[in-house]
Amino acid sequence: MALVYLYTDVFAPLKNKATDIASPFYSVTHFPKTVSLWFSDRFTSKARLHQENKALKTELLIHQKQLQSMASLVAENIRLRELLNSSKTLDDRVLIAELIGVTPNPLEHKVIINRGSNDGAYIGQPVLDAMGLMGQVVHVGDSSAQVLLITDSTHALPVQLNRTSERFVAEGVGNLNELVLRYVPNTTDIQVGDMLVSSGLGQRFPKGYPVAMVSEIKRDQSKPFVRVVATPKARLNRSRYVLLVFDTAPDAPAIGGAQFE
Amino acid sequence: MSDDDGGIVPYVAFLIMVAAGILLSIFPMPLEYAALRPQWLCLIIIYWAINSPFKFGVVGAWFVGMFADIVFGSVWGGHAAALSLVAYLCLITYQRVRRHPMWQQTLWVFMLVAIHQTVVNWFEGLNGYSQQAHHYLISIIISALFWPVMTLLCSVLRRRYRFH
Numbered sequence: 001m002a003l004v005y006l007y008t009d010v011f012a013p014l015k016n017k018a019t020d021i022a023s024p025f026y027s028v029t030h031f032p033k034t035v036s037l038w039f040s041d042r043f044t045s046k047a048r049l050h051q052e053n054k055a056l057k058t059e060l061l062i063h064q065k066q067l068q069s070m071a072s073l074v075a076e077n078i079r080l081r082e083l084l085n086s087s088k089t090l091d092d093r094v095l096i097a098e099l100i101g102v103t104p105n106p107l108e109h110k111v112i113i114n115r116g117s118n119d120g121a122y123i124g125q126p127v128l129d130a131m132g133l134m135g136q137v138v139h140v141g142d143s144s145a146q147v148l149l150i151t152d153s154t155h156a157l158p159v160q161l162n163r164t165s166e167r168f169v170a171e172g173v174g175n176l177n178e179l180v181l182r183y184v185p186n187t188t189d190i191q192v193g194d195m196l197v198s199s200g201l202g203q204r205f206p207k208g209y210p211v212a213m214v215s216e217i218k219r220d221q222s223k224p225f226v227r228v229v230a231t232p233k234a235r236l237n238r239s240r241y242v243l244l245v246f247d248t249a250p251d252a253p254a255i256g257g258a259q260f261e
Numbered sequence: 262m263s264d265d266d267g268g269i270v271p272y273v274a275f276l277i278m279v280a281a282g283i284l285l286s287i288f289p290m291p292l293e294y295a296a297l298r299p300q301w302l303c304l305i306i307i308y309w310a311i312n313s314p315f316k317f318g319v320v321g322a323w324f325v326g327m328f329a330d331i332v333f334g335s336v337w338g339g340h341a342a343a344l345s346l347v348a349y350l351c352l353i354t355y356q357r358v359r360r361h362p363m364w365q366q367t368l369w370v371f372m373l374v375a376i377h378q379t380v381v382n383w384f385e386g387l388n389g390y391s392q393q394a395h396h397y398l399i400s401i402i403i404s405a406l407f408w409p410v411m412t413l414l415c416s417v418l419r420r421r422y423r424f425h
Contacts, residue, residue, distance in 0.1 A: 022332040029288045103334040104287045106295045107390040110334055146334060154389045176292070237292065 019116070019141030026101030026112045026144070093246040095119060097127075099239065100144070107174055109152035109236070111135075115244060116143040124204060126245045132210040132233030133157070133198055134242055149236055150211070151176050159211050160199035164189055167199050168228075170211060176236050179212050181228040188226065192217060196230055206245055270422055271316060278305050279325050283332055296396065299404035302329055303377045304411055306344050307370055310351035311358055312415075322348035339384030343377040350376070363409050371405035 097113040115121045117140050125137040127147050135149040150157050151172040159170045159181075166188065170179040184190065194214045200207025212230035219226050282301035290298065306325060309317045326341030333340070350373060351358070358369055378397050385391055 018331040021328075022334065025283055025287055025332050029284055033289070101287060102289060104295065104298070105333065105335055105385065105390065106292065107385070107392055108334065108388075 015139050016117075016141055019112075019139045019144055019146055023100070023112060023114075023141060023144035027114075030100040095121070095244040095246070097121075097145075097242050097244055099242060103146075107153065109135075109149035109155075109172065109174070109176065110138070111147050111149065113145050113147055113242060113244075114143065116141045116145050118142050120246065121145045121244055126205045126209075126247075128209060128243045128245060129234045129239040129241070130243075131235055131239075132212070133205060134234040134236060134239070136204060137244070147242075149176075150234075151179060151232060151236060157205065157211060158199045158201040159196040161190060162195040162197050166190075167201065168196070170196060170230060177231055179230045179232055181230065182225070184226045184228050186219065186221065186224065186226055190214060190217060190226070190228060206247060271313060274418070274422075275305075275309055275317060275321075278309075279328075283329060286329075287332065297400050297403055299400065299407045300374050300377060302326075302340070302344065303347060303374050304370070304404060304407060306348055307351055307373055307408075308411060308415055310348045311355045314352050314355050317348070318352055319345045319348045335381070336384045336388050339381050342384065343380035346380060347373050347377050363412075366412075367405050367408050370408040371401060374401045374404045 095115060097115040097119075099111055100114045101112040103110040103112070113121075113127070121137055121140050123137055123140055127134045127136060133150060135147045135152075135155070137145050138148045139146040148155055149172070150170070151174070153172055153174040156169050156171045157179075158167065160167050168181045168184060170181055172178075173180050179196075181196075192214055195210060196212045196214065198205040198207060198209045198211055210233045212232045214228060215231045216229040217226060218228075279302065282305050285301050286298065302325060306317075306322045310322065322344040323341045326339075326344035327337065329340040329344075330337045354369075358366060361369065378401055379394070382391050382394075382397070
């Protein structure tokens with residue numbers, strides 16, 4: 001019964017092994033979903049497959065066109081940064097993972113993915129889905145890992161307003177559709193519909209990934225701060241495939257690089 | 262208890278039931294219903310503690326609870342402590358509870374599952390995840406309602422394989 005401090009103390013390597021013990025159970029419960037998806041894949045009509053194929057090809061063409069214009073933008077960005085003597089940006093490599101389970105406690109927003117240290121996942125690695133930032137890896141086993149979502153009540157994320165570059169911290173409140181910005185002064189220029197992106201501060205999440213969109217602002221002149229609620233862009237309760245981002249370290253530290261040249 | 266008590270079969274059955282309980286507890290469910298899940302592991306421990314008190318006691322319940330904590334990703338020792346407490350309460354009252362009519366047993370199970378949930382909530386509170394009692398009340402009621410079903414199934418299994 002005095003296993004209370006079992007958690008707050010030095011059990012870190014065991015926790016990673018625990019992920020390995022837990023993952024077979026999640027794989028087993030994930031199995032019916034895999035089977036049903038396999039069936040629906042095999043038994044679609046040919047006409048539907050043709051249609052889907054055409055739509056995907058069109059989408060791919062659009063994305064390729066956007067990539068082309070982005071390549072020249074990236075090159076220009078690098079040139080401008082070199083001109084200003086600022087540090088290089090991070091080069092992101094990604095790994096696709098599949099969600100195989102959700103921890104049963106409804107208050108704890110933790111999901112299990114099927115990549116582990118064997119695939120290169122590490123603790124603190126950022127996780128995104130197709131629409132935005134999703135969370136970070138907290139425990140890594142050999143072939144599976146646990147990811148804490150940004151909407152978990154114990155998670156906070158440094159963000160930046162896309163329009164004005166003002167920096168805030170977005171905290172989860174235990175609701176899959178809500179992130180709350182704390183300590184936003186009453187005089188801040190913020191509107192419903194503004195996009196929040198990750199600011200890169202804290203060296204955890206890479207800079208510039210979409211996080212949420214402001215959905216509600218409650219201004220109360222009697223209080224010093226405004227209550228801002230944002231809806232996460234990532235489909236936290238529906239995504240099946242997620243991306244693990246590998247941050248390669250910049251060549252010079254961001255703060256001291258310009259001074260020591 | 263006589264020597265002819267089934268050998269290794271009860272232990273295997275217990276392990277299978279615990280594994281099934283864990284699988285049922287983590288089976289993906291829509292978020293609205295996830296909080297209403299019956300506490301399978303608690304029911305399984307209560308059943309075995311009441312019906313085979315000399316085989317599965319507080320220590321067995323503790324190990325089951327630790328395993329559950331590892332799989333569920335909750336605070337280590339939360340479910341272990343809760344299940345040990347429930348097993349202890351069953352061990353000191355099993356002679357009476359076995360003879361109670363089914364409705365009285367269901368009420369007793371309701372109390373035990375409520376204690377289990379409260380202890381788990383205390384431990385989860387250490388992690389910052391505590392919730393108010395009325396949120397898990399319905400889960401306790403559903404767990405208690407599953408008790409007659411479970412007892413029936415288990416006694417059918419026992420009679421077929423004839424073990425204690």
